[in-house]
Amino acid sequence: MKKLVMILAAIIVLAVIGGCSSGSQPSGEESKEEATTNESSSAEVQEEENKKEDQSKEKDSTSESEATSDKKKQVYDEDNHVINVSAFEMGYDPEDITLKKGGEYELVMTNDGESFHDLTSTEFKADITFKGEMADHPESTSMIDQMFGVQKVHADGGSHDKQSFHMNTKPGQTVRLKFIPTETGEYAFACSIPGHKEAGMSGTFTVIE
Structure with a gap:
């Protein structure tokens, strides 16, 4: 009888221990x-x-x-009629300039590059009211020669018609030109030194009413 009681007690103890173990450990799914x-x-x-x-x-x-x-891009200001332009290798800042027809403007261009640069527009319709003194224009040379300062001067001194829209500068030089746009539209300008326009040195005048 005692043996039976002890066996039952052992079974109960094992059952309790087993239950505790299974309750304390999370299942695989959990x-x-x-x-x-x-x-x-x-x-x-x-x-x-x-x-x-x-x-x-x-x-x-x-x-x-x-x-x-x-x-x-130039931010158009009707009251500001002085436009400062930087020329460099190879571009202008700003490269898009907005103007109002009939207004008089002064374009001030500074050559911040290391080679000769100009700003020319053969299409732009404007009356030139003042053109400051400008450097002699070099004759056609390669862009590499321009970068290294190999610049020969035209026999005529590089003169341009006073009514043509053309500005030319040596490195470090600042030139001025005053003008009155006479027709609305978009007009391209660029550097006429060989290779400069092709390298991206160009821009646009936009004339509004």
């Missing part, structure tokens, strides 16, 4: 679900960080693009 939840949370955090990084890059790119646009 562990799997917990791991999946953690991975999902981690993925969401990473995705959110990636979105923030992309938005930051997009904002920086937009700001840079707007800054470049502002630099290259």
Whole structure:
């Protein structure tokens, strides 16, 4: 009888211990679900960080693009009739200039480059009211020669008709020209030194009513 009681007691004790063990340890499915939840949370955090990084890059790119646009385009001001233009290798700043028909303007061009540059428009309809003294225009030479300062002068001193829209400058020089646009439209201008226009040294006058 005592043996039977002891056997039953042992069975009960083992059953209790087994129940405690199974209750304290998570099942395989519970562990799997917990791991999946953690991975999902981690993925969401990473995705959110990636979105923030992309938005930051997009904002920086937009700001840079707007800054470049502002630099290259003249902001039209009806009261400001003095337009400062920088010529360099190879372009103008600004390269798009808006004017009003009938207004008198002064274009001030500074050569901030290392070679001879000019600004010429054969299409622009304007009356020239003043043209300052300008450097002699070099004869046709290659762009490489221009960069290294190999510049020969025309026999006629590089003179241009006073009514032609043409400004030419040596490195570091500033020249001035006053004019009155007479017709609306878009008119191209460029540097006539061989190779400069082809390298991107060009722009546009836009004349409005």
